[in-house]
Amino acid sequence: QKEVEQDPGPLSVPEGAIVSLNCTYSNSAFQYFMWYRQYSRKGPELLMYTYSSGNKEDGRFTAQVDKSSKYISLFIRDSQPSDSATYLCAMRGGNTPLVFGKGTRLSVIA
Amino acid sequence: DTGVSQDPRHKITKRGQNVTFRCDPISEHNRLYWYRQTLGQGPEFLTYFQNEAQLEKSRLLSDRFSAERPKGSFSTLEIQRTEQGDSAMYLCASSLGGLTNEKLFFGSGTQLSVL
Numbered sequence: 001q002k003e004v005e006q007d008p009g010p011l012s013v014p015e016g017a018i019v020s021l022n023c024t025y026s027n028s029a030f031q032y033f034m035w036y037r038q039y040s041r042k043g044p045e046l047l048m049y050t051y052s053s054g055n056k057e058d059g060r061f062t063a064q065v066d067k068s069s070k071y072i073s074l075f076i077r078d079s080q081p082s083d084s085a086t087y088l089c090a091m092r093g094g095n096t097p098l099v100f101g102k103g104t105r106l107s108v109i110a
Numbered sequence: 111d112t113g114v115s116q117d118p119r120h121k122i123t124k125r126g127q128n129v130t131f132r133c134d135p136i137s138e139h140n141r142l143y144w145y146r147q148t149l150g151q152g153p154e155f156l157t158y159f160q161n162e163a164q165l166e167k168s169r170l171l172s173d174r175f176s177a178e179r180p181k182g183s184f185s186t187l188e189i190q191r192t193e194q195g196d197s198a199m200y201l202c203a204s205s206l207g208g209l210t211n212e213k214l215f216f217g218s219g220t221q222l223s224v225l
Contacts, residue, residue, distance in 0.1 A: 044201070102150065
């Protein structure tokens with residue numbers, strides 16, 4: 001079992017839809033949770049950062065962490081064609097390297 | 111541009127050749143990371159530096175791979191005797207390490223193709 005599991009998709013939605021992206025993990029030492037967005041042939045770009053359990057909102061993006069279930073989510077409201085990218089979840093413990101999921105490829109169709 | 115810079119963007123080489131990549135981190139960042147990403151996979155950790163000290167290496171980093179950060183600024187990653195399995199995107203990231211909310215900022219990567 002990999003430490004971080006993420007459905008690779010692809011996921012295709014119409015413009016304006018609410019998108020839900022998820023990851024599960026097995027390492028209970030993970031405390032810091034991130035979502036990165038990666039466009040084709042580019043490096044990952046940090047979108048959201050959350051410590052421990054709870055919700056965090058930033059514009060159209062909401063990140064949720066449920067440590068009891070070892071489950072994290074990213075919601076995108078009013079999705080736009082420019083949101084089409086691969087979304088990577090990433091997480092780490094206290095002072096350990098970031099561990100990434102495989103990424104979910106998202107297409108938002110105009 | 112004050113982001114993480116990687117050079118070259120693309121490298122095509124023949125099996126058995128040596129290649130070297132360079133990364134220039136964000137100037138005030140003391141930590142520098144190397145990751146490798148293959149098609150359809152997330153980035154995998156290779157190694158990281160705090161200033162000039164190499165603090166951790168993944169078991170993915172075989173003895174054909176060596177990384178340096180001689181003055182705690184830019185870093186190089188060398189692959190000797192390249193193999194086709196080394197074909198991947200090599201990503202560099204930097205951060206202000208030692209903080210509980212450490213955040214990694216990535217460069218655009220070097221895409222390596224070994225023929």
